[in-house]
Amino acid sequence: xxxxxxxxxxxxxxxxxxxxxxxxxxxxxxxxxxxxxxxxxxxxxxxxxxxxxxxxxxxxxxxxxxxxxxxxxxxxxxxxxxxxxxxxxxxxxxxxxxxxxxxxxxxxxxxxxxxxxxxxxxxxxxxxxxxxxxxxxxxxxxxxxxxxxxxxxxxxxxxxxxxxxxxxxxxxxxxxxxxxxx
Amino acid sequence: xxxxxxxxxxxxxxxxxxxxxxxxxxxxxxxxxxxxxxxxxxxxxxxxxxxxxxxxxxxxxxxxxxxxxxxxxxxxxxxxxxxxxxxxxxxxxxxxxxxxxxxxxxxxxxxxxxxxxxxxxxxxxxxxxxxxxxxxxxxxxxxxxxxxxxxxxxxxxxxxxxxxxxxxxxxxxxxxxxxxxx
DNA sequence: TCCTAAACGAAGTGACGACTCCGAATATAT
DNA sequence: ATATATTCGGAGTCGTCACTTCGTTTAGGA
Numbered sequence: 342x343x344x345x346x347x348x349x350x351x352x353x354x355x356x357x358x359x360x361x362x363x364x365x366x367x368x369x370x371x372x373x374x375x376x377x378x379x380x381x382x383x384x385x386x387x388x389x390x391x392x393x394x395x396x397x398x399x400x401x402x403x404x405x406x407x408x409x410x411x412x413x414x415x416x417x418x419x420x421x422x423x424x425x426x427x428x429x430x431x432x433x434x435x436x437x438x439x440x441x442x443x444x445x446x447x448x449x450x451x452x453x454x455x456x457x458x459x460x461x462x463x464x465x466x467x468x469x470x471x472x473x474x475x476x477x478x479x480x481x482x483x484x485x486x487x488x489x490x491x492x493x494x495x496x497x498x499x500x501x502x503x504x505x506x507x508x509x510x511x512x513x514x515x516x517x518x519x520x521x522x523x
Numbered sequence: 524x525x526x527x528x529x530x531x532x533x534x535x536x537x538x539x540x541x542x543x544x545x546x547x548x549x550x551x552x553x554x555x556x557x558x559x560x561x562x563x564x565x566x567x568x569x570x571x572x573x574x575x576x577x578x579x580x581x582x583x584x585x586x587x588x589x590x591x592x593x594x595x596x597x598x599x600x601x602x603x604x605x606x607x608x609x610x611x612x613x614x615x616x617x618x619x620x621x622x623x624x625x626x627x628x629x630x631x632x633x634x635x636x637x638x639x640x641x642x643x644x645x646x647x648x649x650x651x652x653x654x655x656x657x658x659x660x661x662x663x664x665x666x667x668x669x670x671x672x673x674x675x676x677x678x679x680x681x682x683x684x685x686x687x688x689x690x691x692x693x694x695x696x697x698x699x700x701x702x703x704x705x
Numbered sequence: 706t707c708c709t710a711a712a713c714g715a716a717g718t719g720a721c722g723a724c725t726c727c728g729a730a731t732a733t734a735t
Numbered sequence: 736a737t738a739t740a741t742t743c744g745g746a747g748t749c750g751t752c753a754c755t756t757c758g759t760t761t762a763g764g765a
Contacts (some may be wrong), residue, residue: 343732346742366548368722379744384724444682486693489683491692496682497675500625504667511668511675518700525711525762561714566754615757 350374350386357397362436366395398442402457405429409464409495419477422468427512433495434503462488465513477520487521490515532568534558544618547576550639575631584639587611591646601659604650609675609694615677625674644670660698661703672697 356376360367367389373380387393408425415421433439450458462484469487472478478487494515498508538558542549555562569575569690590607597603615621632640644666649670660669661689676697680690 343567343741345732369720369724373744380723380743381725382742385742388724390723400553426760440678440682444678482696483692485683485689486688486696489679489689489693490676490696492680492682493677493679494672495677496678497671497673500674500678501667501671507667507671510665511671513670514664515697516700516701517698517704518698522699523705527762528712531712551754552752555714560751563714563755564712567712570754597750 346386349376349378349382351438353378353383353393354396355387357393358400358438361394361397362438365438365441368387379460390505392451395454397438398450399453399457401439401442401456402461406461409461411466413464413467413471416466417477418475422472422478422495423516425465426494426504426516429491429519430494430498430508430512434498440499441490445496465491470508474523478519482519487519490519526688527530528568531558531560535560535575535579536582539575540582541671543576543583544620545580546619547623551575556596572667574633578630579603579620580632581635581639583624584636584643588639588643590644591650595646595649595653599659600650600653602622602659604654605698607647608676608698612676612680612690615681621677627676635655636652647673658703660701664701667687669701670703 353372353376357372360372360375369383370380372393373383378385383393386394407427407470412421412425418476429439429443431436433443465488466484469482469484473480473482503508535554535558539554542554542557551565553626554575558565565575574647578679590610594607595602596611611621615625647670648666649664651660655662655664676694679693683689
């Protein structure tokens with residue numbers, strides 16, 4: 342692959358992440374404009390809009406997965422779990438699309454996104470188990486509902502206008518429900 | 524207004540609720556087809572697609588408002604609060620659009636929807652206050668974060684595939700966070 | 706029953722968005 | 736430096752969707 346082609350691919354991905362972050366209904370032209378390339382170039386790298394969307398989605402899922410994996414090695418599993426949770430919600434707040442991405446990850450994505458999503462959930466699941474073993478999260482909470490809470494909190498934060506203080510108080514209520522009963 | 528016109532208006536609204544419940548990106552033709560009328564009839568009653576969407580949204584918000592008001596008279600304020608919460612989430616599960624509606628209600632809707640949304644939040648706020656006075660909900664929880672949780676839980680339930688058991692366990696975790704600390 | 710104002714629907718129109726074509730530009734190997 | 740294979744980008748094409756027009760139908764009062 343020629344150097345300029347690789348460069349353009351990068352720039353397109355970055356632009357797409359930003360544009361689709363506002364709305365996935367944005368046009369491919371918008372992405373090309375922001376990336377500073379022609380429309381044809383976008384379609385040469387990503388033959389269809391769906392593939393472009395999926396590339397962005399995959400990128401985000403991979404980043405989340407990496408973050409989760411890093412945190413899995415932390416000394417305090419409880420802190421690691423709650424920090425990851427907060428970070429996902431915080432990023433969702435500033436970038437609308439991630440919530441959509443999280444939602445779509447479980448439904449009908451392509452192969453790459455599917456796998457990245459699965460790995461991310463796997464890594465998050467391990468954070469959860471470790472936090473439960475350390476007593477920071479109640480043992481009777483199972484993965485599906487905790488994951489649903491993660492997705493829901495992300496979406497709730499983006500939908501209602503994401504005031505930082507409100508978001509933190511919302512998370513505080515959520516975390517109180519996740520901690521072991523006395 | 525002639526009787527057939529009123530009938531058609533009803534049928535269009537019902538069809539729109541169903542069609543847009545799946546996706547707000549659906550076309551106006553789809554609504555007309557399902558309602559069994561011509562496209563022109565839809566546009567005669569609702570001059571623009573946005574107005575049609577808003578009419579559906581208003582309808583839903585009004586129904587929720589009415590439910591909340593009914594429950595405000597219940598003998599057990601705690602039960603009333605949690606039941607309303609669960610009901611909103613359950614309906615959101617089967618009808619994707621209501622979550623979008625709840626989110627949009629706070630942002631940039633038309634006058635009717637704005638007012639219906641405000642009334643709905645007002646009624647929900649009263650349910651919350653009464654539940655707090657009765658000791659069923661912790662007193663330090665404020666409205667914005669509780670509302671954010673409601674929206675988030677709705678969206679989370681729809682996004683992750685709404686298995687009834689998972690949803691109930693998710694709500695159970697949430698409610699434990701909302702109950703007074705011991 | 707008959708008349709007419711109101712309502713209906715099928716066939717447009719114009720704009721926009723995803724995707725393609727092809728001549729121009731450019732990177733890199735020799 | 737030059738050749739050429741690769742990549743670029745603007746100007747299309749095609750389909751879809753919101754919205755309009757207008758000849759036809761029908762409700763409902765006299």
